Amino acid sequence: MGAILRLAEVSVAFTGAEGIHPVLQELDLEIARGEWVSLVGRNGSGKSTLGRVLAGLLPVSRGTVERADGRVQLVFQNPDAQIVGETVWEDVCFGLENLAVPPEEMPKRVESALGLVGLLPKKDAEVTTLSGGQKQLLAVAGCLAMEAETLVFDEATSMLDPESRARLLQVAEALHRAGRTVLWITQWMDEVAHAERVVALEAGRVVFDGTPEAFFYDGGVEGASDSVGASRAEDSVLEKRTPCEVLGFAPPYVVQVARALERRGVALRTRPLLPAQLGAVVR
Numbered sequence: 669m670g671a672i673l674r675l676a677e678v679s680v681a682f683t684g685a686e687g688i689h690p691v692l693q694e695l696d697l698e699i700a701r702g703e704w705v706s707l708v709g710r711n712g713s714g715k716s717t718l719g720r721v722l723a724g725l726l727p728v729s730r731g732t733v734e735r736a737d738g739r740v741q742l743v744f745q746n747p748d749a750q751i752v753g754e755t756v757w758e759d760v761c762f763g764l765e766n767l768a769v770p771p772e773e774m775p776k777r778v779e780s781a782l783g784l785v786g787l788l789p790k791k792d793a794e795v796t797t798l799s800g801g802q803k804q805l806l807a808v809a810g811c812l813a814m815e816a817e818t819l820v821f822d823e824a825t826s827m828l829d830p831e832s833r834a835r836l837l838q839v840a841e842a843l844h845r846a847g848r849t850v851l852w853i854t855q856w857m858d859e860v861a862h863a864e865r866v867v868a869l870e871a872g873r874v875v876f877d878g879t880p881e882a883f884f885y886d887g888g889v890e891g892a893s894d895s896v897g898a899s900r901a902e903d904s905v906l907e908k909r910t911p912c913e914v915l916g917f918a919p920p921y922v923v924q925v926a927r928a929l930e931r932r933g934v935a936l937r938t939r940p941l942l943p944a945q946l947g948a949v950v951r
């Protein structure tokens with residue numbers, strides 16, 4: 669699997685009243701074609717800036733950004749921020765008009781994109797009648813019609829209700845299974861559990877790059893099989909925090925349960941991330 673995106677020594681700085689404010693600092697990052705990467709970090713750590721750099725919407729102050737091929741499209745946090753058409757169909761067409769796609773090619777592309785996100789039955793609906801979740805799906809359809817190879821979701825679920833979040837995640841997962849590269853920016857640790865790889869930023873630098881299992885469990889369960897007893901095991905757990913905890917995030921409920929079991933001396937065969945995995949390992 670070759671790299672679809674490669675950043676080398678990328679720095680981004682904004683100049684304000686108080687002088688130069690570095691946001692990304694000499695960042696190296698390679699994203700492989702077809703990967704699903706969760707990008708996490710505290711508020712202001714530089715996630716959105718990195719997303720915009722990857723999508724080519726923001727020039728870098730230093731360093732290089734290489735894109736193997738294909739488009740990189742962003743889905744923003746606010747569902748209203750990227751809708752321009754009056755109807756669902758028109759909205760997807762609008763992006764294609766900007767790309768000067770021949771008119772005879774448009775219907776096929778719009779129909780296929782709306783079909784992939786499940787919005788074809790709503791093709792004639794006015795966008796003002798859509799829910800927040802449907803608007804995000806429409807934004808995804810717009811990206812797909814533009815033949816995006818890589819999709820960057822920038823906290824795209826944060827304004828949605830639980831059902832719409834789950835739906836957007838499902839659609840993204842289906843697109844990923846079909847070969848697209850996904851960069852999923854989030855503050856929700858439950859969503860990170862779906863990733864293949866987690867990249868964490870702190871003050872514009874990569875401070876963690878590894879599997880979700882390592883992100884949620886490494887360094888945090890020492891003494892789990894210690895037969896001396898729970899209290900001593902608990903002490904060592906408190907001393908050794910996981911990368912997730914060091915960044916200041918609470919791990920997903922599944923991880924909390926698994927770690928509580930390990931602290932009580934229950935040795936688990938695997939490190940579960942999703943409810944079904946916890947169920948399986950406990951059984």
Ligand SMILES: Nc1ncnc2c1ncn2[C@@H]1O[C@H](COP(=O)(O)OP(=O)(O)OP(=O)(O)O)[C@@H](O)[C@H]1O
Nearest residue numbers: 682683684691709710711712713714715716717718
């Ligand atoms: N256009 C801009 N001009 C000046 N400063 C900016 C600009 N865009 C971002 N910043 C600053 O860069 C820093 C990083 O912002 P960014 O939005 O990338 O962080 P983030 O990790 O996505 O945060 P959040 O989770 O709050 O969205 C912040 O301190 C922000 O104020």
